[in-house]
Amino acid sequence: MREGTKLYTPSLSTIKLPTEARTCPNLVGGQWREPQGARLVDVTSPYTGNVIGRVPMSSAADVAAVVSEAKRAAEGWRVAPIKERSQKMFRFRQLLEDNLEKLAHSVAAESGKTLAEARAGVLKGMEVVEFATSIQNLDTGGSLEVSRGVYCEYRREPLGVVAGITPFNFPAMVPMWMFPIAITVGNAFILKPSEKVPMTSVLLGELMIEAGFPAGIFSVVHGGKEAVDALVTHPDVAAIGFVGSSAIAKYVYQLGASKGKRVLALGGAKNHLIVVPDADKDLTAQAVVDSFTGCAGQRCMAGSVMVAVGDVDPIIEEIRRRAASIEVGTGMGAIIDGAALGRIRSAIGVAEKEGARVIVDGRTKAPAESSYAKGTWIGPTVLDGVSDAMDVSGTEVFGPVLSIVRVKTLAEAVALENKNPYGNAASIFTTNGGVAQYVAEHARSGMIGVNVGVPVPREPFSFGGIQESKFGHGDITGESGVEFWSSLKKITRKWSVQHDATWMS
Secondary structure (H helix, E strand, O other): OOOOOOEEOOOOOOOOEEOOOEEOOEEEOOEEEOOOOOEEEEEEOOOOOOEEEEEEEOOHHHHHHHHHHHHHHHHHHOOOOHHHHHHHHHHHHHHHHHOHHHHHHHHHHHHOOOHHHHHHHHHHHHHHHHHHHHHHHHOOOEEEEEEOOEEEEEEEEEOOEEEEEOOOOOOOHHHHHHHHHHHHOOOEEEEEOOOOOOHHHHHHHHHHHHOOOOOOOEEEOOOOHHHHHHHHHOOOEEEEEEEOOHHHHHHHHHHHHHOOOEEEEEOOOOEEEEEOOOOOHHHHHHHHHHHHHHHHHOOOOOEEEEEEEOOOHHHHHHHHHHHHOOOEOOOEOOOOOHHHHHHHHHHHHHHHHOOOEEEEOOOOOOOOOHHHOOOOOOOOEEEEOOOOOOHHHOOOOOOOEEEEEEEOOHHHHHHHHHHOOEEOEEEEEOOOHHHHHHHHHHOOOOEEEEOOOOOOOOOOOOOOOEEOOEEOOOOOOHHHHHHHOEEEEEEEEEOOOOOOOOOOO
């Protein structure tokens, strides 16, 4: 976790797990501090079930101490030229590259991802860092003579102290969706990571210190609901970014908005993968399998419902074959904890009782090696014959479960997608441009894929859904991120009387 932590390499894979459990400290005013008297919660690796760290449940007083230091730091940071702020972000980006493997092992150890998935998450976060470094060239301000002798100008202004509350499934990537942009535009940023995956945030904090950011510009505060509520309601915190379940996203949004905060809270999803008979079999099968099994299905972009239009049985058989061949531990990671594992197994059982056919059953899959017996494992599971009335077709399972719903027409498929209360992502698999265009125009989701199972936009295009998948305005990355973490100050000037003035001046 911190410098000097002993690591070992398990025989099943190359994931390095800590051999001793250390307490994750808060980063307060550039100093690492363990909150005094805070209750400690064990951090357990999904791979082994072993305790690999401990995280303090910070109090409202602990949060207030972090905010106080961040507020002090923000005053000086906001007046630094953006090119100076960007230089430190360039340095941070280089440190991320230098420490890629260390970060990837940390992400995998605490979240259960495969090492390849963990590495990819860090790299995706680095893309947002790269975008943040470009803001100095993208946002050049503006000045215009709008009338005779009257000039208008705008300047981008930071908000002050802002915060991000992030989930367990992407310990590095989701925080980096937020703080690089927020800090580059001039804010002090406080990260409240999930208490299930606190260790990677400590590494990020160490790299931010090494990059030379002033003390208090990047802070970390650990904890649970008390820490969240304290951050969201603190009078000196101007904006909140959140990623997590829709229920908590709605709660954070409503609480923050009631206090006059700017809030963008991304929630859950139930993404549909529409497959028509002319779809390329190999491309489609691999994309669908990758979509619902990647990160063990624990991501808001997982394609958990396949809408089969007409006769696509050859594609379904190829999906079944590929999903059944995936080995857990190497081809797919673990579930975050026992409670989540139980919920996923229960959802499969209920669907089976309701009449769904289990054509790939991952409930008994586990790594062969005994050292991983206590991990939280389940294999890819495919349910055919799922109806729209079944709970599994509309509830976010958040696991490697694919529900196949069969319809006769493309219009039925799109109507099914549009009934979904979420509005995160949808994909169409076809070789027909007209079919693809129809879905792109009529599907009610914020992100659309054409022959892409995980349609995550790449920078500078922004990330975000609609409806129950997002509470607030705008998106979390790209130019929308710049707008969210800053405000525009408009200045109008006139220096002398204009003898040839019009009504406009």
